[in-house]
Amino acid sequence: MPAFKVNSIIDGDTFEVSPPWKWNGETGTRVRPAGYDAPELHTANGQKAKDALSKLINGQQVELRTAYKVDRGRLVCEVFVGSRNLAELFPQYK
Secondary structure, eight states, X not given: XXXXXXXXXXXXXXXXXXXXXXXXXXXXXXXXXXXXXXXXTTSTTHHHHHHHHHHHHTTSEEEEEEEEEEETTEEEEEEEETTEEGXXXXXXXX
């Protein structure tokens, strides 16, 4: 898939991109990076996880690779920031 711009951060492991992604006949804007699971917003570290993701990728270009499935409207896939897999940048959430 081509590069996508991150438009907004939903929580520590969900964000929205443009243009919309297309995969297996589905399309959408929400992405869930594969390889890590950040705390939910309503938990103690949820806002911290969202802020960390926002600081790293909000407004930036990311590459979506190796899609696995669409879950609740989110494309679950490998996300790369430059040459780094996003999951590698959050080892505390593996």
